Amino acid sequence: MKKIVNYICAPRLRVDSVSKNFNDKNILNNVSFSLYPGEVLCLLGASGCGKTSLLRIIAGLDKYFNGNILINEEIISSNSIYIPPDRRPISMLFQDYALFPHMTVEENIKYGLKELRKDQKTFKVNKIIDDLGLTDHKGKYPHELSGGEQQRVALARATAPEPIILLMDEPFNGLDRSLREYVREETISVLRNSEAAVIAVTHDPEEAMIMGDRIALMRDGQIVQVGTNEEMIFNPIDKYTVNTFSNVNAYKSKVDAKKVMTPVGEFDVSNLKEGDNVEVLIRDVAFNIINATEKNSYIVKQIDFTGEKSRILLTPNDSNDIIKIVIPGKSQIKPDDKIGLSVDNRYVHVFN
Structure with a gap:
């Protein structure tokens, strides 16, 4: 303690x-x-x-x-x-x-x-x-x-x-x-x-x-x-x-209507100027797996179990973007499965 x-x-x-x-x-x-x-x-x-x-x-x-x-x-x-x-x-x-x-x-x-x-x-x-x-x-x-x-x-x-x-x-x-x-x-x-x-x-x-x-x-x-x-x-x-404390997913984006768009959804950025070019960093621990829907669907490409956690590579249904996520323990999903994702916004950081 x-x-x-x-x-x-x-x-x-x-x-x-x-x-x-x-x-x-x-x-x-x-x-x-x-x-x-x-x-x-x-x-x-x-x-x-x-x-x-x-x-x-x-x-x-x-x-x-x-x-x-x-x-x-x-x-x-x-x-x-x-x-x-x-x-x-x-x-x-x-x-x-x-x-x-x-x-x-x-x-x-x-x-x-x-x-x-x-x-x-x-x-x-x-x-x-x-x-x-x-x-x-x-x-x-x-x-x-x-x-x-x-x-x-x-x-x-x-x-x-x-x-x-x-x-x-x-x-x-x-x-x-x-x-x-x-x-x-x-x-x-x-x-x-x-x-x-x-x-x-x-x-x-x-x-x-x-x-x-x-x-x-x-x-x-x-x-x-x-x-x-x-x-x-x-x-x-x-x-x-x-980057020092986490593996991250990094995406280029632009502020539009106080939001930025990424392959895992859009996020509010009310503190940035309209039209600003930004980089969105999303920690790999930010994600939870949920059921896939028509607008929230990702294909599992690779799973590596390290004993304490599972590292998973995904791609969206409609693009070739790579998404890296980490979940505790051994995941039950398999390559080629389709899953949905929820994101904890506390682990999303936007810099211009």
Whole structure:
């Protein structure tokens, strides 16, 4: 279950107009957003869009940029101010875990607890090890652990100092699917029980929606949109956002009498000008199968059952347009069947 985040209070972290150039290439371009206490914000985007560069700037590993980084409304990085990483209340969980190979599990977790007495360190580390199911591995070295176990140790080391901000760079990227899902759920549970505000970098939209209280979608060094799952799905700011979270049916159309016509029917667009050329994007999850009628009839061309859902290709009776739909579970329809469609307008988006 996701936390209830207080977005009225002052942000824990504020990224203010951050830009970075390298070899005349714009790596980050005027990036701004806020992270609130206890929030998990997923930074989502394709490889090379600037996610890791932004994380390094926040952590203090890169001090050459324009803009401001603030924690609790105090500047920790700018053109004139720089607080080094070891003086920031931030922990970072790296993609490759970055465990010390010459240290045991217990020693790795203890590493960030320099200010505690020996007995306090031992008590705290033993509790963390027990909570994460690592008791049988506390004396082992990283090379003796599985990928999932290494990830848990890295998470334990990152959260042991009780940072107010935790940065996670593709933390599940090296795990196979079944282990990835298990470790991700375990990680989410740990994060929900901590007080840390978290930025988790991922290139996987589904993972972002599972983990995040909000998502910050990046493209080419810029923030495209920041919002909850519902805002990303039902109120996308542009075509890129729509395509990031869904497979879509895309159709060219023109506004006529405040409506646009597509192969699956017409839709109201009262906010657009008469005669505007537009693109209509309809998510493949927008459809329900109903009985065919004379004016609502489509021929089934292909069905692919993936175990959790059925992907179906259709064509209208009167054209060669392709329509892609997805329905839960295994469909009972067969190729060459004729079906009707109803459309949930919340999944229809029109852009000019």
